[in-house]
Structures are given as C-alpha cells and as structure tokens.
Amino acid sequence: MRISTNNSxxxxxxxxxVFRFINNTKETCMSEISAALEVSGPTVMSIVKELxxxxxxxxxxEYESTGGRKAKAIASVKDGVYAIGVDITLNHVSxxxxxxxxxxxxxxxxxxxxxxxxxxxxxxxxxxxxFVKENQIPEEKILxxxxxxxxxxxxxxxxxxxxxxxxxxxVECEEWTSRMPYPCEIINDANxxxxxxxxxxxxxxxxxxxxxxxxxxxxxxxxxxxxxxMQEDIRExxxxxTYEGDNWRSAEFGHMTLHPGGKTCYxxxxxxxxxxxxxxxxxxxxxxxxxxxxxxxEAGNVRYQEIWQRYLDDLALVVDNLRMAFDCDVIxxxxxxxxxxxxxxxxxERLVPKDIFDHDGSYARPCRYQKEASALGAALYQIKxxxxxx
Ligand SMILES: [Zn+2]
Numbered sequence: 001m002r003i004s005t006n007n008s009x010x011x012x013x014x015x016x017x018v019f020r021f022i023n024n025t026k027e028t029c030m031s032e033i034s035a036a037l038e039v040s041g042p043t044v045m046s047i048v049k050e051l052x053x054x055x056x057x058x059x060x061x062e063y064e065s066t067g068g069r070k071a072k073a074i075a076s077v078k079d080g081v082y083a084i085g086v087d088i089t090l091n092h093v094s095x096x097x098x099x100x101x102x103x104x105x106x107x108x109x110x111x112x113x114x115x116x117x118x119x120x121x122x123x124x125x126x127x128x129x130x131f132v133k134e135n136q137i138p139e140e141k142i143l144x145x146x147x148x149x150x151x152x153x154x155x156x157x158x159x160x161x162x163x164x165x166x167x168x169x170x171v172e173c174e175e176w177t178s179r180m181p182y183p184c185e186i187i188n189d190a191n192x193x194x195x196x197x198x199x200x201x202x203x204x205x206x207x208x209x210x211x212x213x214x215x216x217x218x219x220x221x222x223x224x225x226x227x228x229x230m231q232e233d234i235r236e237x238x239x240x241x242t243y244e245g246d247n248w249r250s251a252e253f254g255h256m257t258l259h260p261g262g263k264t265c266y267x268x269x270x271x272x273x274x275x276x277x278x279x280x281x282x283x284x285x286x287x288x289x290x291x292x293x294x295x296x297x298e299a300g301n302v303r304y305q306e307i308w309q310r311y312l313d314d315l316a317l318v319v320d321n322l323r324m325a326f327d328c329d330v331i332x333x334x335x336x337x338x339x340x341x342x343x344x345x346x347x348x349e350r351l352v353p354k355d356i357f358d359h360d361g362s363y364a365r366p367c368r369y370q371k372e373a374s375a376l377g378a379a380l381y382q383i384k385x386x387x388x389x390x
Contacts, residue, residue, distance in 0.1 A: 011043075011047075014037070014039050014043060014047060015047050015050065015051070015390070016387075016388070016390055017037050017039070018033055018037065018039065018044060018047045018048065018051070019051055019056060019057070019076070019387070019390045020387060021033055021036060021037055022051075022057055022074060022075065022076050023076040023078075023100055023387065025075070026075065027060050027061075027073045027074065027075040028073070028074060028075070029063055029071040029072060029073055029074065030044050030045055030048055030071065030072070030074075031071060033048075048074060051390075052074075054390075055077060055080065056076060056077055056080060056390060057074050057075065057076050057077060058074065058075065058077055059072050059073065059074055060073050060074065060075045061073045076100055077100070078099050078100045078101045079099050079100075079141075080099070080100065080141065081099060081100060081141050081142075081143050081383070081386055082097055082098070082099050082137050082138070082141050082142050082143065083097065083098055083099075083142070083143045083144060083145065083146070083379040083380070083381075083382035083383050083386075084096070084097050084128060084131070084132065084137075084142065084144075084145035084146075084182065084379055085097070085098065085145065085146050085148065085192070085374075085375040085376055085377065085378035085379030085380070086124065086127075086128060086145060086146070086147050086148065086375055086378060087148040087149075087189060087192070087372075087374040087375035087378065088114065088124065088147065088148065088149045088150075088166075089114070089150065089165075089189075090113070090114050090150075090165055090166065090214075091111060091112070091113050091114070092109055092110065092111055092112060093109075093110045093112045093124055093127055094107065094108070094109045094110075094371065094372060094374070094375040095107070095108045095109075095110070095127060095128065095131045095375060096108075096372050096375040096376045096378075096379055097131070097132075097135060097137055097379065098376060098379045098380065098383060099383075100383060100386075100387070102199050102200070102380060102383060104369075104372050104375075104376045105135075106131075106135050107371070107372040107375070107376075108131060109371060109372075110127060112124075112127075114166055116167065116168075118175070118179070121175065121176055121179045122179055124147075124180075125179050125180050125181055128145065128180060128181055128182070129181050132181075142182055143182075143183075143382045143383070143386050144182045144183035144184060144185070144382045145180060145181075145182045145183070145184045145185075145378070145379065145382065146184070146185050146186075146187050146192065146377075146378025146379050146380075146381045146382055147176060147177070147180070147184055147185070147186045147187065147378060148187050148188070148189045148192040148193075148374040148375060148377065148378035149163065149166065149186060149187075149188070149189060150163055150164075150165040150166060150188075150189045150215070150217070151163035151166065151168060151186065151188060151189075152188065152248050152249055153173065153186050153187070153188060153248060154247075154248050155244075155248065158172065158173045158174065159171065159172055159173060160172075160173060160176075160186065161248065164215075164266065164267070165214075165215060173186050185378075185381060185382070187377070187378050187381055188217075188219070188244075189211070189217070189374040190209060190211040190217040190218050190219045190251065190333075190374075191219045191242045191244070191377070192373070192374040192375075192376075192377030192378040192380075192381070193209060193211060193219070193333050193334070193367075193369065193373035193374045193377050194207070194209035194211075194218075194219030194220075194221050194242060194331070194333070194377065195219075195221065195240070195242065195377040195380050195381065195384070196369050196373050196374075196376045196377035196380055197209060197221075197331050197333065197367055197368060197369065197373070197377075198221040198223075198240045199240060199380055199384070200368055200369075201368075204223075204329060205223050205328055205329070206220075206221055206222045206223045206326070206328040206329075207221050207328050207329040207330070207331055208220055208221075208251070208322050208326045208328060208329070208330050208331070209221065209251075209331045209333050209367075210253055210318065210319065210322065210330060210331065210332055210333060210334075210337070211253075211333050211334040211337075212277060212278070212279055212315075212332060212333065212334040212335060212336035212337050213278070213279050213334035213335045213336075214278055214279050214280045214283075214335070215254055215266070215274055215278055216253060216254030216273050216274040216277050216278050216334075217251065217252065217253065217254055217334075218251035218252070218253040218254075218322075219242050219250075219251050220242060220243040220250055220251050220326065221240055221241070221242055221243075222240070222241055222242070222243050223240055224240070224241060240384070253273055253318065253322065254272060254273050254274035254277075254278070255267055255269065255272045255273070255274060256272070256273050256318070256321070257269070257270075257271045257272060257273075258271055258272065258273045258275075258276055258277075258314060258317060258318065259271040259276065259314075262275065262276070263275040263276065273314075273318050276311070276314045277311070277314055277315055277318060277336075279334065279335035279336045281311065282307070282308075282311065282336070283335070285304070285307070290335050290336070290339065291339075294339050308343075312343065312346055312347055312350060313350060315332075315347060316347055316350035316351050316354065317354075319332070319347070319351060319364050320351055320354040320355065323351075323355070323363055323364075328363070329363050329364075329365060330363055330364050330365070331365055331366075331367055332364065332365070332366050332367060333367035333369075333373060334367075337366055337367040338366075338367060338370035338371070340366040340367075341366045344364070344365075344366060347361070347364060348360070348361030348362075348364065349361075351364060
C-alpha cells in the first residue's frame with residue numbers, strides 16, 4: 001500500500017513538472033523533456049498523452065527528422081485560461097489580463113482617485129466588467145482575479161488589517177471581493193509586483209523586491225526546492241512563494257532606520273528609509289512628475305545631480321543591508337526602479353566597497369515591469385495556483 005501511495009505521489013509530481021517545463025518553453029518535444037527532467041521516456045510519453053487529453057497541452061508541429069520518426073513539437077495551451085489583475089492606488093486603477101504565458105496581454109490605467117465606501121468598490125467592479133468586454137476575454141476561461149492594494153492583508157482573519165496610504169483599517173476582505181465579478185483575492189501591492197518579477201526570472205533563485213514608489217515597501221520571494229519527500233502533495237506547494245511574516249508585515253523595508261535621528265517619516269519615526277528613498281523625495285521637486293526630475297537630471301541640473309548622488313548613497317546602504325540579510329538578488333522596483341537602468345553602474349560603484357563577499361554588485365538589478373507590475377502580479381497569483389493544481 002505504502003509503495004502505491006508513493007508511486008501516485010511521484011506521478012503527480014512528475015506530471016506537474018512536465019507541464020511546467022512545457023509551459024516555460026515556446027515548444028518542446030518528449031526527448032527534451034525526458035532529458036531535462038531526468039524522467040524516463042515512457043513516463044514522459046504517458047504524462048504527455050494525459051495532459052493532451054486534458055486539453056492543457058497540444059501538438060504544434062513536427063521537428064525536422066534526424067533519421068528516425070519525426071518528433072512531435074508540443075506546447076502548452078497558453079490561452080486555455082485567463083486571469084485578471086487590478087491594482088488600486090491612491091489616484092489610479094490599473095487593469096491587466098494574462099494567460100499561461102504570464103505576460104500582460106493588455107494594460108489599461110484609469111485615473112480614479114480612491115474613495116472610502118462601497119460606491120467606489122462597485123465602480124472598480126464595473127471597470128473590470130468593461131475591461132473583459134472590451135478585450136473579448138471569454139468568460140468561461142477566466143480563472144479569477146487578483147486585487148493588488150497598498151494594504152496589509154491578515155490571511156488568518158481574511159481582513160485588510162491596515163493601509164496607511166488608503167486609510168483603511170480592519171476591513172473585511174469580503175467587502176471588496178464579494179462585489180467583484182470573478183473569484184477574487186486581495187494581495188499586497190509589493191508582493192504582487194515581486195511575484196511578476198520572480199516568475200519572469202524563474203531560472204534565478206530567491207529575491208528581495210524593493211518597491212521605490214511614493215512609499216517604500218518590499219517583498220521577499222522564496223524559491224522553494226522541489227519537494228524531496230514524495231509523500232508531500234505538490235499541489236500544496238507553489239514553486240515561488242512570498243514570505244509574509246508572522247503578522248503579515250514582512251518586508252516593510254521603508255521603516256528600517258537609515259539615518260538615526262534623521263528626517264521624520266510619515267509613520268512618526270525618525271530616519272526611516274521611506275523618508276529618504278521614496279519616489280516622492282524626487283518627484284515632489286517637479287510637482288509629482290518623476291520623469292521631469294530625471295529629464296532635468298540628464299540635462300545637467302546641478303542641484304538635481306547633488307540630490308541624486310545623495311539618493312544613490314542612501315539607496316546603496318539599503319540595498320547592501322538587504323543583500324547581507326537575505327543573500328539573494330535585490331530587485332529595484334516601483335516608480336524609481338523603472339528609471340534605474342542607466343544608473344546601475346553608479347549604484348554598483350557604491351555597493352562594491354560595502355560587499356564583504358562578492359565584488360561586482362551584480363545581485364542588484366532594475367525591475368523588468370513598470371507601471372503594470374502589481375496588476376500583473378495580482379493576476380499571476382491565480383495563474384500560479386492553477387499551474388500548481390495541474
Ligand atoms: Zn517610517
């Protein structure tokens with residue numbers, strides 16, 4: 001009995017690995033899967049047959065023959081399911097939809113100042129319905145949606161515990177989710193953005209995401225090893241997960257102390273990272289327009305250059321501390337992160353002398369996704385769960 005349980009667990013695990021491998025490639029063939037996953041040819045063949053019958057993969061052609069029978073090219077049915085992601089900020093609502101390809105197939109950003117109360121929530125639900133209609137997304141293929149918000153979600157009570165930014169305290173998630181047109185989960189905005197980045201760079205390890213927007217936040221993405229214990233149900237495990245902490249307050253990097261006794265943070269403490277590294281430190285010099293700050297910086301504005309040098313000094317301290325604490329890549333995200341690419345060398349010059357282990361600062365990287373990151377990540381929670389269930 002024991003052996004047969006083990007076998008079924010192994011098979012379930014292999015089935016999931018095979019599907020994930022296929023889904024991560026544009027197209028592949030059975031011999032490639034067998035070699036990459038070290039699973040026997042007959043096992044791969046029977047799993048492929050099963051996945052094909054379930055409609056989650058399909059044949060997409062044949063490879064050129066090198067002698068024997070032509071190998072069938074197979075690919076996942078990317079458009080077999082869809083998920084919607086919505087990002088709520090103080091002034092905007094962003095909408096995205098994605099499929100198993102895990103890319104934003106469409107991104108729409110609407111100016112809509114946040115308001116307390118159900119009327120606003122109903123309006124967001126209306127935006128989702130319009131978005132689905134406009135993009136002709138087949139209703140029956142929609143797995144569900146994710147709502148990214150700058151909130152701390154207490155999953156043990158299914159409550160929005162608090163949001164300084166939106167002024168929400170102790171609100172039941174259901175207030176929001178029950179009004180949405182699809183099964184819905186509320187996700188912290190930094191966690192959502194981090195998931196989008198982590199899924200894009202699957203081959204890398206764990207990562208810390210530093211959100212440099214009008215407030216500073218973050219997320220810790222942990223890449224879990226393949227389960228060693230065959231008894232473990234793969235469906236219970238995601239390959240990439242976020243570490244949320246005992247009280248769902250992990251990665252509040254904005255409130256780590258950077259300069260003791262320094263500038264007062266909105267939280268009331270002095271010298272927090274947020275008071276120095278939030279995007280508004282730069283954007284407020286240009287009436288909230290961060291791109292104007294960078295335009296003038298590039299045009300040679302001396303004052304802005306000094307401010308930027310100091311910003312990079314502070315940022316390097318934070319990034320180095322995160323590296324020391326977590327020993328993984330540090331992704332610079334949020335509004336400032338999306339402008340970081342040309343300044344990475346300058347940042348690395350500051351990181352190298354601090355780093356007692358490595359000496360090139362290559363662990364620090366700018367984000368790939370910009371304004372759509374959190375909305376996409378919120379949608380990807382649904383996709384991730386679906387993939388884990390295959
Ligand atoms: Zn603070």
